[in-house]
Amino acid sequence: MAVSIKVAPQEEIEVPYFNPRSGPYLGRLMNTNKKEKLYIPLKVGEANHIFMLGRTGYGKTSTMKALAEAIWIYYHEVLHKEVMIIIFERKYDYSKYQRLKQFWQRRVQEMGIAEARKRHPFLAQYFEIQEKHPQLKHMLGFPGDFAMGLPNYILMDTYISKKPYPVDIFTWHGLKPRSYPTRRIVFRPTRNIYAIKLDNGPDTEVVEGKIHLKDISFEMLAKKFDIPQGTAYGRILRKYWKVYKIHDPDEILRLVQAQEPIRESTLESLRSILDEIKADPLYLKGKLTKTGQEHKPFTEYLTTDKINVIDFSDNSDLDLEEQRLIVYLLWKKLKVIAGKKRVDIWIFFDEIQDLTGTAGEASRHNLAWLAMEELYRKGRSLSVNVVAGTQYLYKLPMSLIMGATHIAVIGALASPKDLDILRVAIMDGDKLNIPIEHDSFEEFVKRKKKKGRGWFSFDREFTVKMYFRPNQSF
Ligand SMILES: Nc1ncnc2c1ncn2[C@@H]1O[C@H](COP(=O)(O)OP(=O)(O)OP(=O)(O)O)[C@@H](O)[C@H]1O
Numbered sequence: 190m191a192v193s194i195k196v197a198p199q200e201e202i203e204v205p206y207f208n209p210r211s212g213p214y215l216g217r218l219m220n221t222n223k224k225e226k227l228y229i230p231l232k233v234g235e236a237n238h239i240f241m242l243g244r245t246g247y248g249k250t251s252t253m254k255a256l257a258e259a260i261w262i263y264y265h266e267v268l269h270k271e272v273m274i275i276i277f278e279r280k281y282d283y284s285k286y287q288r289l290k291q292f293w294q295r296r297v298q299e300m301g302i303a304e305a306r307k308r309h310p311f312l313a314q315y316f317e318i319q320e321k322h323p324q325l326k327h328m329l330g331f332p333g334d335f336a337m338g339l340p341n342y343i344l345m346d347t348y349i350s351k352k353p354y355p356v357d358i359f360t361w362h363g364l365k366p367r368s369y370p371t372r373r374i375v376f377r378p379t380r381n382i383y384a385i386k387l388d389n390g391p392d393t394e395v396v397e398g399k400i401h402l403k404d405i406s407f408e409m410l411a412k413k414f415d416i417p418q419g420t421a422y423g424r425i426l427r428k429y430w431k432v433y434k435i436h437d438p439d440e441i442l443r444l445v446q447a448q449e450p451i452r453e454s455t456l457e458s459l460r461s462i463l464d465e466i467k468a469d470p471l472y473l474k475g476k477l478t479k480t481g482q483e484h485k486p487f488t489e490y491l492t493t494d495k496i497n498v499i500d501f502s503d504n505s506d507l508d509l510e511e512q513r514l515i516v517y518l519l520w521k522k523l524k525v526i527a528g529k530k531r532v533d534i535w536i537f538f539d540e541i542q543d544l545t546g547t548a549g550e551a552s553r554h555n556l557a558w559l560a561m562e563e564l565y566r567k568g569r570s571l572s573v574n575v576v577a578g579t580q581y582l583y584k585l586p587m588s589l590i591m592g593a594t595h596i597a598v599i600g601a602l603a604s605p606k607d608l609d610i611l612r613v614a615i616m617d618g619d620k621l622n623i624p625i626e627h628d629s630f631e632e633f634v635k636r637k638k639k640k641g642r643g644w645f646s647f648d649r650e651f652t653v654k655m656y657f658r659p660n661q662s663f
Protein backbone atom coordinates (compact mmCIF):
# COMPACT_ATOMS: atom_id res chain seq x y z
CA MET A 190 0.00 0.00 0.00
CA ALA A 191 1.06 3.52 -0.59
CA VAL A 192 2.76 5.32 2.23
CA SER A 193 1.03 8.19 3.93
CA ILE A 194 3.30 11.01 4.98
CA LYS A 195 3.84 11.49 8.69
CA VAL A 196 6.25 13.83 10.29
CA ALA A 197 9.29 12.57 12.16
CA PRO A 198 10.15 14.63 15.22
CA GLN A 199 13.31 16.28 13.89
CA GLU A 200 14.23 19.81 12.91
CA GLU A 201 13.26 21.03 9.48
CA ILE A 202 15.80 21.89 6.84
CA GLU A 203 15.75 23.63 3.49
CA VAL A 204 16.00 21.18 0.64
CA PRO A 205 13.82 21.73 -2.44
CA TYR A 206 10.37 20.28 -3.06
CA PHE A 207 10.05 17.47 -0.57
CA ASN A 208 9.51 17.37 3.13
CA PRO A 209 12.81 16.13 4.47
CA ARG A 210 11.34 15.32 7.86
CA SER A 211 9.21 12.51 6.55
CA GLY A 212 10.63 9.15 5.68
CA PRO A 213 13.36 6.79 6.83
CA TYR A 214 16.46 8.48 8.24
CA LEU A 215 19.17 8.64 5.60
CA GLY A 216 21.98 10.51 7.32
CA ARG A 217 23.37 14.04 7.68
CA LEU A 218 24.29 16.70 5.17
CA MET A 219 27.94 17.50 4.57
CA ASN A 220 29.35 20.94 3.73
CA THR A 221 26.91 22.84 5.95
CA ASN A 222 27.38 24.06 9.48
CA LYS A 223 24.36 22.36 10.96
CA LYS A 224 24.86 19.05 9.16
CA GLU A 225 21.09 18.80 8.88
CA LYS A 226 19.40 15.43 9.01
CA LEU A 227 18.03 13.97 5.78
CA TYR A 228 15.20 11.53 5.22
CA ILE A 229 14.18 9.45 2.23
CA PRO A 230 11.11 11.12 0.76
CA LEU A 231 8.82 8.13 0.30
CA LYS A 232 6.28 8.68 -2.43
CA VAL A 233 2.68 7.60 -2.41
CA GLY A 234 1.66 5.20 -5.17
CA GLU A 235 5.07 5.25 -6.75
CA ALA A 236 8.12 3.06 -6.55
CA ASN A 237 11.01 4.29 -4.46
CA HIS A 238 13.81 2.34 -6.08
CA ILE A 239 17.30 3.24 -4.89
CA PHE A 240 20.46 2.37 -6.78
CA MET A 241 23.68 2.31 -4.77
CA LEU A 242 27.07 2.59 -6.36
CA GLY A 243 30.49 2.50 -4.84
CA ARG A 244 33.93 1.08 -4.96
CA THR A 245 34.58 -1.88 -2.70
CA GLY A 246 35.29 -1.27 0.97
CA TYR A 247 33.65 2.14 1.45
CA GLY A 248 30.54 0.85 3.13
CA LYS A 249 28.01 -0.01 0.45
CA THR A 250 26.80 -3.07 2.30
CA SER A 251 26.85 -1.22 5.62
CA THR A 252 24.77 1.61 4.17
CA MET A 253 22.26 -0.81 2.68
CA LYS A 254 21.92 -2.43 6.06
CA ALA A 255 21.44 0.99 7.62
CA LEU A 256 18.70 1.78 5.09
CA ALA A 257 16.91 -1.48 5.85
CA GLU A 258 17.01 -0.57 9.54
CA ALA A 259 15.79 2.96 8.88
CA ILE A 260 12.89 1.62 6.81
CA TRP A 261 11.99 -0.93 9.49
CA ILE A 262 11.97 1.76 12.19
CA TYR A 263 10.05 4.23 10.07
CA TYR A 264 7.24 1.79 9.29
CA HIS A 265 7.05 0.41 12.81
CA GLU A 266 7.61 3.48 14.91
CA VAL A 267 6.38 6.35 12.76
CA LEU A 268 3.79 4.93 10.35
CA HIS A 269 2.69 2.08 12.65
CA LYS A 270 2.29 -0.10 9.62
CA GLU A 271 3.67 -3.47 8.66
CA VAL A 272 6.35 -3.78 6.01
CA MET A 273 8.05 -6.71 4.35
CA ILE A 274 11.81 -6.37 4.04
CA ILE A 275 13.74 -8.98 2.04
CA ILE A 276 17.51 -8.92 1.72
CA PHE A 277 19.53 -11.01 -0.69
CA GLU A 278 22.85 -11.59 0.98
CA ARG A 279 25.89 -12.53 -1.11
CA LYS A 280 28.59 -13.37 1.36
CA TYR A 281 29.68 -13.85 4.91
CA ASP A 282 32.57 -11.97 6.38
CA TYR A 283 35.34 -13.62 8.36
CA SER A 284 37.23 -10.33 8.93
CA LYS A 285 34.16 -8.89 10.62
CA TYR A 286 34.24 -11.81 13.03
CA GLN A 287 37.91 -11.19 13.79
CA ARG A 288 37.21 -7.55 14.52
CA LEU A 289 34.38 -8.59 16.82
CA LYS A 290 36.74 -10.87 18.67
CA GLN A 291 39.28 -8.07 19.04
CA PHE A 292 36.53 -5.79 20.31
CA TRP A 293 35.51 -8.36 22.91
CA GLN A 294 39.07 -8.97 24.06
CA ARG A 295 39.64 -5.23 24.39
CA ARG A 296 36.49 -4.89 26.45
CA VAL A 297 37.55 -7.70 28.75
CA GLN A 298 40.92 -6.03 29.20
CA GLU A 299 39.43 -2.60 29.82
CA MET A 300 36.65 -3.45 32.24
CA GLY A 301 37.28 -6.98 33.43
CA ILE A 302 35.38 -10.07 32.44
CA ALA A 303 32.46 -9.59 34.85
CA GLU A 304 31.56 -6.11 33.58
CA ALA A 305 32.19 -7.07 29.95
CA ARG A 306 29.84 -10.02 30.38
CA LYS A 307 27.20 -7.78 31.88
CA ARG A 308 27.39 -5.24 29.06
CA HIS A 309 27.65 -7.67 26.17
CA PRO A 310 26.03 -10.90 27.30
CA PHE A 311 25.72 -12.21 23.78
CA LEU A 312 29.39 -11.71 23.01
CA ALA A 313 30.36 -13.37 26.28
CA GLN A 314 28.17 -16.35 25.50
CA TYR A 315 29.35 -16.49 21.92
CA PHE A 316 33.06 -16.58 22.63
CA GLU A 317 32.68 -18.79 25.68
CA ILE A 318 30.69 -21.39 23.75
CA GLN A 319 33.52 -21.58 21.28
CA GLU A 320 36.03 -22.21 24.01
CA LYS A 321 33.86 -24.82 25.69
CA HIS A 322 33.03 -26.65 22.49
CA PRO A 323 36.13 -26.86 20.35
CA GLN A 324 34.25 -29.20 18.02
CA LEU A 325 31.98 -26.25 17.08
CA LYS A 326 34.88 -23.92 16.50
CA HIS A 327 35.59 -24.79 12.89
CA MET A 328 31.95 -24.09 12.08
CA LEU A 329 31.80 -20.66 13.68
CA GLY A 330 33.20 -17.25 12.81
CA PHE A 331 31.26 -16.50 9.63
CA PRO A 332 28.66 -13.82 10.34
CA GLY A 333 26.76 -12.84 7.22
CA ASP A 334 27.14 -9.42 5.59
CA PHE A 335 23.66 -8.86 7.04
CA ALA A 336 24.07 -10.36 10.52
CA MET A 337 21.26 -8.12 11.72
CA GLY A 338 20.36 -10.23 14.76
CA LEU A 339 23.44 -8.87 16.53
CA PRO A 340 24.10 -5.23 17.56
CA ASN A 341 26.99 -3.59 15.73
CA TYR A 342 29.24 -3.06 18.73
CA ILE A 343 32.44 -2.48 16.81
CA LEU A 344 31.36 0.80 15.26
CA MET A 345 30.94 2.20 18.82
CA ASP A 346 34.68 2.68 18.77
CA THR A 347 34.53 4.98 15.73
CA TYR A 348 34.59 8.62 16.77
CA ILE A 349 33.43 11.67 14.84
CA SER A 350 35.29 14.00 17.19
CA LYS A 351 37.37 13.62 20.32
CA LYS A 352 37.43 17.25 21.48
CA PRO A 353 36.02 18.98 23.47
CA TYR A 354 34.40 15.65 24.37
CA PRO A 355 34.30 12.34 22.51
CA VAL A 356 31.34 11.79 20.17
CA ASP A 357 31.02 8.38 18.59
CA ILE A 358 29.39 7.86 15.22
CA PHE A 359 26.15 6.46 16.63
CA THR A 360 25.61 9.30 19.08
CA TRP A 361 26.30 11.79 16.30
CA HIS A 362 23.42 10.32 14.32
CA GLY A 363 21.17 9.95 17.37
CA LEU A 364 21.42 6.17 17.27
CA LYS A 365 22.62 3.26 19.38
CA PRO A 366 23.76 -0.22 18.39
CA ARG A 367 20.82 -2.61 18.29
CA SER A 368 19.74 -5.85 16.72
CA TYR A 369 16.70 -6.45 14.53
CA PRO A 370 14.53 -9.54 14.44
CA THR A 371 15.77 -11.53 11.49
CA ARG A 372 14.64 -14.68 9.73
CA ARG A 373 17.42 -16.16 7.66
CA ILE A 374 16.47 -18.62 4.94
CA VAL A 375 19.27 -20.99 3.94
CA PHE A 376 19.18 -23.50 1.09
CA ARG A 377 21.03 -26.85 1.10
CA PRO A 378 22.82 -25.65 4.26
CA THR A 379 26.56 -26.29 4.21
CA ARG A 380 26.95 -26.19 7.99
CA ASN A 381 24.95 -26.82 11.10
CA ILE A 382 21.94 -24.49 11.23
CA TYR A 383 22.64 -23.78 14.90
CA ALA A 384 26.12 -22.52 14.00
CA ILE A 385 24.60 -20.21 11.38
CA LYS A 386 22.21 -18.88 13.99
CA LEU A 387 24.98 -18.33 16.53
CA ASP A 388 27.07 -16.45 14.00
CA ASN A 389 24.29 -14.08 13.09
CA GLY A 390 23.21 -13.03 16.56
CA PRO A 391 20.57 -14.00 19.12
CA ASP A 392 17.82 -12.12 17.28
CA THR A 393 18.22 -14.52 14.35
CA GLU A 394 16.00 -17.40 13.38
CA VAL A 395 17.34 -19.78 10.74
CA VAL A 396 15.03 -21.85 8.56
CA GLU A 397 15.78 -24.18 5.68
CA GLY A 398 14.25 -23.05 2.42
CA LYS A 399 13.01 -25.51 -0.17
CA ILE A 400 11.78 -25.37 -3.74
CA HIS A 401 8.88 -27.39 -5.08
CA LEU A 402 9.96 -29.89 -7.72
CA LYS A 403 7.21 -28.63 -10.00
CA ASP A 404 9.14 -25.35 -10.20
CA ILE A 405 12.21 -27.11 -11.59
CA SER A 406 12.20 -27.33 -15.37
CA PHE A 407 13.36 -30.53 -17.02
CA GLU A 408 16.26 -28.61 -18.60
CA MET A 409 17.44 -27.47 -15.20
CA LEU A 410 17.07 -30.95 -13.77
CA ALA A 411 18.99 -32.50 -16.66
CA LYS A 412 21.85 -30.07 -16.13
CA LYS A 413 21.94 -30.55 -12.37
CA PHE A 414 21.96 -34.34 -12.51
CA ASP A 415 23.90 -34.82 -15.75
CA ILE A 416 21.07 -36.55 -17.53
CA PRO A 417 22.27 -37.17 -21.09
CA GLN A 418 19.91 -36.07 -23.86
CA GLY A 419 19.84 -39.13 -26.07
CA THR A 420 19.48 -41.91 -23.52
CA ALA A 421 16.33 -43.96 -23.12
CA TYR A 422 15.88 -43.09 -19.44
CA GLY A 423 16.49 -39.42 -20.22
CA ARG A 424 13.73 -39.47 -22.82
CA ILE A 425 11.33 -41.21 -20.46
CA LEU A 426 12.02 -38.82 -17.61
CA ARG A 427 11.61 -35.86 -19.93
CA LYS A 428 8.23 -37.13 -21.07
CA TYR A 429 6.89 -37.56 -17.56
CA TRP A 430 8.39 -34.36 -16.22
CA LYS A 431 7.72 -32.02 -19.10
CA VAL A 432 4.80 -33.46 -20.98
CA TYR A 433 2.78 -35.23 -18.28
CA LYS A 434 3.91 -32.73 -15.65
CA ILE A 435 4.47 -35.33 -12.98
CA HIS A 436 7.16 -34.21 -10.58
CA ASP A 437 7.01 -36.76 -7.80
CA PRO A 438 9.91 -39.23 -8.19
CA ASP A 439 7.99 -42.13 -6.60
CA GLU A 440 4.97 -41.49 -8.76
CA ILE A 441 7.11 -41.35 -11.89
CA LEU A 442 8.76 -44.67 -11.08
CA ARG A 443 5.42 -46.29 -10.34
CA LEU A 444 3.88 -45.08 -13.60
CA VAL A 445 6.89 -46.05 -15.66
CA GLN A 446 6.91 -49.54 -14.26
CA ALA A 447 3.19 -49.94 -14.86
CA GLN A 448 3.01 -48.36 -18.30
CA GLU A 449 6.30 -48.50 -20.18
CA PRO A 450 7.87 -51.52 -21.82
CA ILE A 451 11.29 -50.85 -20.36
CA ARG A 452 14.63 -52.65 -20.19
CA GLU A 453 15.97 -53.54 -16.78
CA SER A 454 19.13 -51.45 -17.29
CA THR A 455 17.10 -48.38 -18.33
CA LEU A 456 14.88 -48.79 -15.29
CA GLU A 457 17.96 -49.00 -13.09
CA SER A 458 19.39 -45.75 -14.53
CA LEU A 459 16.04 -44.05 -14.09
CA ARG A 460 15.71 -45.28 -10.53
CA SER A 461 19.16 -44.11 -9.60
CA ILE A 462 18.50 -40.58 -10.94
CA LEU A 463 15.15 -40.43 -9.19
CA ASP A 464 16.82 -41.52 -5.95
CA GLU A 465 19.34 -38.73 -6.30
CA ILE A 466 16.57 -36.20 -6.83
CA LYS A 467 14.73 -37.54 -3.79
CA ALA A 468 17.82 -37.28 -1.65
CA ASP A 469 18.50 -33.64 -2.57
CA PRO A 470 17.47 -31.48 0.40
CA LEU A 471 16.69 -28.46 -1.79
CA TYR A 472 13.56 -29.99 -3.23
CA LEU A 473 10.18 -30.30 -1.70
CA LYS A 474 8.48 -33.57 -2.41
CA GLY A 475 4.88 -34.35 -1.58
CA LYS A 476 2.92 -32.46 1.03
CA LEU A 477 3.98 -34.18 4.23
CA THR A 478 7.13 -35.79 5.53
CA LYS A 479 7.09 -39.38 6.75
CA THR A 480 6.58 -38.13 10.29
CA GLY A 481 3.59 -36.08 9.22
CA GLN A 482 5.40 -32.76 9.38
CA GLU A 483 4.44 -30.21 6.83
CA HIS A 484 6.92 -29.33 4.09
CA LYS A 485 6.92 -25.73 3.00
CA PRO A 486 8.39 -23.94 0.01
CA PHE A 487 10.74 -21.12 1.06
CA THR A 488 8.22 -18.48 0.03
CA GLU A 489 5.97 -19.60 2.91
CA TYR A 490 8.61 -18.34 5.33
CA LEU A 491 8.42 -14.72 4.17
CA THR A 492 7.22 -12.63 7.06
CA THR A 493 6.49 -9.06 8.08
CA ASP A 494 7.38 -9.85 11.71
CA LYS A 495 11.09 -10.03 10.97
CA ILE A 496 13.59 -8.93 8.37
CA ASN A 497 13.95 -11.72 5.81
CA VAL A 498 17.49 -12.55 4.75
CA ILE A 499 17.79 -14.84 1.73
CA ASP A 500 21.14 -16.46 2.43
CA PHE A 501 23.08 -16.76 -0.84
CA SER A 502 26.41 -16.80 0.97
CA ASP A 503 28.44 -20.00 1.23
CA ASN A 504 26.00 -21.11 3.94
CA SER A 505 23.83 -22.23 1.03
CA ASP A 506 25.02 -24.65 -1.60
CA LEU A 507 23.36 -23.19 -4.69
CA ASP A 508 24.49 -22.68 -8.24
CA LEU A 509 23.76 -19.44 -10.09
CA GLU A 510 20.82 -20.87 -11.99
CA GLU A 511 19.20 -21.99 -8.75
CA GLN A 512 19.76 -18.58 -7.19
CA ARG A 513 18.14 -16.96 -10.18
CA LEU A 514 15.20 -19.32 -9.94
CA ILE A 515 14.79 -18.41 -6.27
CA VAL A 516 14.70 -14.69 -7.13
CA TYR A 517 12.07 -15.43 -9.76
CA LEU A 518 9.91 -17.60 -7.49
CA LEU A 519 10.15 -14.98 -4.78
CA TRP A 520 8.94 -12.29 -7.15
CA LYS A 521 6.04 -14.50 -8.25
CA LYS A 522 5.03 -14.88 -4.63
CA LEU A 523 5.47 -11.17 -3.88
CA LYS A 524 3.06 -10.25 -6.63
CA VAL A 525 0.42 -12.23 -4.75
CA ILE A 526 1.38 -10.85 -1.34
CA ALA A 527 1.55 -7.25 -2.53
CA GLY A 528 -1.75 -7.53 -4.37
CA LYS A 529 -3.71 -9.34 -1.66
CA LYS A 530 -2.25 -8.09 1.56
CA ARG A 531 -1.50 -4.57 0.41
CA VAL A 532 1.72 -4.49 2.33
CA ASP A 533 4.68 -2.37 1.25
CA ILE A 534 7.68 -4.45 0.23
CA TRP A 535 11.35 -3.50 0.19
CA ILE A 536 13.87 -5.80 -1.51
CA PHE A 537 17.61 -5.36 -1.15
CA PHE A 538 20.07 -6.80 -3.66
CA ASP A 539 23.70 -6.43 -2.65
CA GLU A 540 26.18 -7.06 -5.49
CA ILE A 541 23.33 -7.20 -7.95
CA GLN A 542 25.66 -7.93 -10.87
CA ASP A 543 26.28 -11.40 -9.45
CA LEU A 544 22.62 -12.27 -9.81
CA THR A 545 21.43 -10.48 -12.91
CA GLY A 546 24.70 -10.76 -14.79
CA THR A 547 26.01 -8.12 -17.14
CA ALA A 548 24.18 -6.29 -19.93
CA GLY A 549 24.89 -9.13 -22.37
CA GLU A 550 23.03 -11.57 -20.15
CA ALA A 551 19.89 -9.47 -19.87
CA SER A 552 17.32 -11.73 -21.49
CA ARG A 553 14.04 -13.46 -20.72
CA HIS A 554 15.90 -16.70 -20.14
CA ASN A 555 17.80 -15.19 -17.27
CA LEU A 556 15.23 -15.58 -14.51
CA ALA A 557 16.86 -13.08 -12.15
CA TRP A 558 16.93 -10.48 -14.87
CA LEU A 559 13.34 -11.22 -15.82
CA ALA A 560 12.27 -10.78 -12.20
CA MET A 561 14.32 -7.63 -11.78
CA GLU A 562 12.93 -6.05 -14.88
CA GLU A 563 9.38 -6.71 -13.74
CA LEU A 564 10.18 -5.58 -10.22
CA TYR A 565 11.35 -2.27 -11.57
CA ARG A 566 8.36 -1.76 -13.84
CA LYS A 567 5.53 -3.22 -11.78
CA GLY A 568 6.92 -2.17 -8.43
CA ARG A 569 5.23 1.16 -8.97
CA SER A 570 1.70 -0.17 -8.87
CA LEU A 571 2.37 -2.84 -6.24
CA SER A 572 4.41 -0.76 -3.78
CA VAL A 573 7.40 -3.00 -4.21
CA ASN A 574 10.65 -1.06 -3.85
CA VAL A 575 14.09 -2.22 -4.89
CA VAL A 576 17.38 -1.18 -3.32
CA ALA A 577 20.22 -2.48 -5.47
CA GLY A 578 23.94 -2.10 -4.96
CA THR A 579 26.93 -2.70 -7.18
CA GLN A 580 30.51 -1.70 -7.67
CA TYR A 581 30.56 -1.17 -11.42
CA LEU A 582 27.69 0.27 -13.33
CA TYR A 583 28.89 0.33 -16.90
CA LYS A 584 28.69 -3.41 -17.43
CA LEU A 585 25.09 -3.60 -16.27
CA PRO A 586 21.86 -3.04 -18.21
CA MET A 587 21.12 0.68 -18.30
CA SER A 588 17.52 0.20 -17.24
CA LEU A 589 18.74 -0.57 -13.74
CA ILE A 590 19.93 2.97 -13.26
CA MET A 591 17.38 4.73 -15.44
CA GLY A 592 14.56 2.99 -13.56
CA ALA A 593 15.88 4.07 -10.18
CA THR A 594 14.20 6.92 -8.35
CA HIS A 595 17.20 7.85 -6.22
CA ILE A 596 20.89 7.16 -6.73
CA ALA A 597 23.49 6.95 -3.99
CA VAL A 598 27.25 6.84 -4.35
CA ILE A 599 29.21 5.58 -1.37
CA GLY A 600 32.83 6.70 -0.99
CA ALA A 601 34.11 6.72 -4.54
CA LEU A 602 33.49 5.26 -7.96
CA ALA A 603 35.41 2.32 -9.33
CA SER A 604 35.47 3.41 -12.96
CA PRO A 605 35.58 6.67 -14.96
CA LYS A 606 32.95 5.21 -17.27
CA ASP A 607 30.55 5.19 -14.36
CA LEU A 608 31.04 8.90 -13.79
CA ASP A 609 30.08 9.45 -17.44
CA ILE A 610 26.93 7.39 -16.99
CA LEU A 611 26.06 9.17 -13.75
CA ARG A 612 26.45 12.56 -15.35
CA VAL A 613 23.81 11.58 -17.87
CA ALA A 614 21.53 9.79 -15.41
CA ILE A 615 21.45 12.60 -12.85
CA MET A 616 20.03 15.99 -13.76
CA ASP A 617 22.65 18.00 -11.93
CA GLY A 618 25.24 15.44 -12.98
CA ASP A 619 27.45 17.96 -14.76
CA LYS A 620 28.24 19.40 -11.33
CA LEU A 621 29.22 16.04 -9.88
CA ASN A 622 32.80 15.71 -8.88
CA ILE A 623 33.03 12.21 -7.52
CA PRO A 624 36.50 10.72 -7.20
CA ILE A 625 37.37 7.60 -9.13
CA GLU A 626 39.73 5.31 -7.31
CA HIS A 627 42.11 2.67 -8.42
CA ASP A 628 44.16 0.26 -6.44
CA SER A 629 46.95 2.31 -4.97
CA PHE A 630 48.39 2.29 -1.50
CA GLU A 631 47.81 6.04 -1.00
CA GLU A 632 44.16 5.59 -1.76
CA PHE A 633 43.93 2.62 0.52
CA VAL A 634 45.23 4.76 3.39
CA LYS A 635 42.82 7.61 2.60
CA ARG A 636 39.90 5.28 2.32
CA LYS A 637 39.26 5.11 6.02
CA LYS A 638 38.16 8.73 6.14
CA LYS A 639 35.68 8.36 3.35
CA LYS A 640 33.84 5.36 4.75
CA GLY A 641 30.14 5.90 5.11
CA ARG A 642 30.27 9.17 3.16
CA GLY A 643 29.06 9.93 -0.30
CA TRP A 644 26.39 11.48 -2.47
CA PHE A 645 22.65 11.05 -2.63
CA SER A 646 20.66 12.16 -5.61
CA PHE A 647 17.01 12.75 -4.71
CA ASP A 648 14.77 11.89 -7.65
CA ARG A 649 17.96 11.94 -9.76
CA GLU A 650 17.50 15.71 -9.76
CA PHE A 651 19.04 17.15 -6.68
CA THR A 652 22.31 15.73 -5.38
CA VAL A 653 23.78 16.32 -1.94
CA LYS A 654 27.03 15.30 -0.35
CA MET A 655 26.42 13.54 2.94
CA TYR A 656 27.31 11.25 5.80
CA PHE A 657 25.16 8.15 5.56
CA ARG A 658 23.37 6.61 8.52
CA PRO A 659 25.62 3.98 10.15
CA ASN A 660 24.34 0.44 10.59
CA GLN A 661 23.14 -0.34 14.10
CA SER A 662 23.21 -4.06 13.49
CA PHE A 663 26.19 -6.19 12.60
N1 LIG B 1 30.35 5.04 8.55
C1 LIG B 1 31.40 4.25 8.74
N2 LIG B 1 32.43 4.62 9.49
C2 LIG B 1 33.50 3.82 9.69
N3 LIG B 1 33.61 2.60 9.18
C3 LIG B 1 32.62 2.16 8.41
C4 LIG B 1 31.46 2.94 8.14
N4 LIG B 1 30.63 2.23 7.33
C5 LIG B 1 31.26 1.06 7.12
N5 LIG B 1 32.44 1.01 7.76
C6 LIG B 1 33.38 -0.11 7.76
O1 LIG B 1 33.94 -0.25 6.46
C7 LIG B 1 34.14 -1.62 6.14
C8 LIG B 1 33.60 -1.95 4.78
O2 LIG B 1 32.21 -1.80 4.79
P1 LIG B 1 31.26 -2.62 3.80
O3 LIG B 1 31.53 -4.06 3.90
O4 LIG B 1 29.90 -2.13 4.08
O5 LIG B 1 31.76 -2.07 2.41
P2 LIG B 1 31.39 -2.51 0.94
O6 LIG B 1 31.50 -1.27 0.12
O7 LIG B 1 30.11 -3.24 0.91
O8 LIG B 1 32.59 -3.43 0.60
P3 LIG B 1 32.65 -4.76 -0.30
O9 LIG B 1 32.74 -4.31 -1.70
O10 LIG B 1 33.93 -5.40 0.20
O11 LIG B 1 31.46 -5.59 -0.03
C9 LIG B 1 33.46 -2.39 7.24
O12 LIG B 1 34.44 -2.92 8.05
C10 LIG B 1 32.63 -1.42 7.98
O13 LIG B 1 32.56 -1.71 9.36
Ligand SMILES: [Mg+2]
Binds near residue numbers: 249250251334539
Ligand atom coordinates in the same frame (compact mmCIF):
# COMPACT_ATOMS: atom_id res chain seq x y z
MG1 LIG C 1 29.69 -5.19 0.36
